[in-house]
Amino acid sequence: MSAPTLPSENSAAAVVSPSGHAIEFDNVSIAFDEKVVLDGISFQLAHGETKAIFGVAGSGKSTLLKLAIGLLRPDSGRIFVLGEEITHMSEQELFELRRRVGIVFQESALFDSLKVYENVAFRLMEEKIPPEEVERRVREALRFVELEQTYDMYPSELSGGMRRRVAIARAIITQPEVLLYDSPTGGLDPVTSNTIVELIVKQRDVYKTSALMVTHRLQDAFTMATHEFDKSSNRMVPLPKGKRGEVPMSFLILRDGKVIFDGDAQQLVNSRDDYIREYVS
Amino acid sequence: MALELELISPIDVAKDVALAVQEYTLLSAQSLANFFRRPLYMGDMLQQADLIGVGSLPIVILTGLSVGALLALNSASSLERFGAVTLIGQLVSLGMVTELGPLITGLMVAGRNASGMASELGSMVVTEQIDAMRALGTDPAKKLITPRVGATAFMLFFLTIIADLLGLIGGYAVAHLLFGVDTQQYWTTIWQTLVFRDVFTGLIKPVLFGFIISTVGCYYGMSTKGGTQGVGRSTTQAVVASSVLILIVDFFVTKLIFAIFGYR
Secondary structure, X not given: OEOOOOOOOOOOXXXXXXXXXXXXXXXXXXXXXXXXXXXXXXXXXXXXXXXXXXXXXXXXXXXXXXXXXXXXXXXXXXXXXXOEEOOOOOHHHHHHHHOOEEEEEOOEOOOOOOOHHHHHHHHHHHOOOOHHHHHHHHHHHHHHOOOXXXXXXXXXXXXXXXXXXXXXXXXXXXXXXXXXXXOOOOOOOHHHHHHHHHHHHHHHXXXXXXXXXXXXXXXXXXXXXXXXXXXXXXXXXXXXHHHHHHOOEEEEEXXXXXXXXXXXXXXXXXXXXXXXXXXXX | OOOOOOOXXXXXXXXXXXXXXXXXXXXHHHHHHHHHOOOOOHHHHHHHHHHHHHHHHXXXXXXXXXXXXXXXXXXXXXXXHOOOHHHHHHHHHHHHHHHHHHHHHXXXXXXXXXXXXXXXXXXXXXXXHHHHHHHOOOOHHHHHHHHHHHHHHHHHHHHHHHHHHHHHHHHHHHHHHHHOOOHHHHHHHHHHHXXXXXXXXXXXXXXXXXXXXXXXXXXXXXXXXXXXXXXXXXXXXXXXXXXXXXXXXXXXXXXXXXXHHOOO
């Protein structure tokens, strides 16, 4: 499938933070009702990199994303986003920072009482952007996810895959520096999943957006590690074998609230850890 | 099948109650403080005013008329024994304007709108729409709660005036048609009976009740847990809590006004 052309190409991405990373977790722990979900996890997400996060259900993957955008606060440890420590930020300060971060929720989380264009335009309308520009940018974002025809529809009229793509359009409309995807292909058919993977790869390769992607589907992450977006043909193409290590793609595996693997595809495949080998197989 | 009962410590229950009161107080204070912070979502407030005010009009008209008529009917049967049926207007006006008008309107609107707010916001919580709103850089307290609080307090004030008026009309219908009370006499009695403190009492209450209905509805909605079952639970709790709170506040406000202005 070929992906269409995009919103403005002047991405705000690749702004170097003082810490040198787009996101950094430093010994972060969180528990709910005395159940420890994340136990002293540390990792870094480099600028322009996409990191796929794996783990069994309930291992704290979605919690990790909510911590990264300040929707949850850790019990201990520090979190840096775009060079700013968010651990002790007030909600008001977080609102400012969140303008530079986009998130795609597991179940899309579209506002069901608003039409598709109102959902996608939500952030722009809050920023009092003139209506003509809002409409132009919404149409561009919807064209990017190939759903311009849904402009006037309600989320309830869309399929699961379409809702997920509208959620991506909503997340990217302001061209954020960091994107967080929570199971973007979960529960979707292979064709729709591939469309969404291609959109994420395009965002990574063309706009150099840093991203954390929670997923259960190892094949999606391997596709991202072995493909790049070709601007000339406007589609995702496989990388030659010798160039596969060059894409900014890494893997992180959570187990019992701890990080048991953080590295690239090659290291993952070559891991001697029994749990990881079983996970990969 | 073995029945397992989970014992809950009274200390845990007390802690939960204290936490709920603290969270409710914070939400209420924040909803008020947001009236003085930008942005103020006037469009959302007008939309809520339409939903709450215009939407509640039929039920308020019906209950206002019925309560006024019933009040007249019940008081007339007693007054007739003393040959004082002409005092119906006095009893109906005092009862409706100071007490029953605000109370019945408050309870009706609580049943209709506290549940609506709790279910709407509760659904948004369980489908992560509230999280999405925060992630998009918008404060849900400003966007969702403050407009509901402002609209409910504002509209309940006018709904109560309408209920009071219709209650007086309902009372008049019974007094005139069933007991032959003269039209001019009925309305003159009302005019002469009501003083500033009665009207003040009757109009300060709906503003407080509106605040209670909206903050309780929003609090239960925003603290919803546990999927669709949780939404149902929040909806029920919102109606029960707001109704009980209205009755309690009504008692204390009435007592306070008596303390300030003295008994009639």
